[in-house]
Amino acid sequence: MTAVIKADAKVATNGSLSWRTQGQPDFLPASLVRFGIPAGTSEQSITLPVEGQAIHVRLNLGDQAEGLRLRSIELRPAKGGADIADFGR
Secondary structure, eight states, rough: OOEEEEEESSOOOEEEEEEEEEOOOOTTTTTTEEEESSEEEEEEEOOOOOSEEEEEEEEEEEETTTTEEEEEEEEEEEESOEEEEEEEO
């Protein structure tokens, strides 16, 4: 699965994406990817090494989230159509 995050940030910050699959009652430490969000306008593609189908994806923003505006988040599974949340409206 690939997550595409579009954001505008006043200052650079960090974030993470975690996921769980069917049969996992909770988020596992191994199911977490950390990434940086640069200052300014950015678009990032983040690979999530999901085994199976993700049923729950969580986005955590870093401690410098003030002034951060998410424009969109798109989840592109290996098979099937993408899911997109567009916050630009």
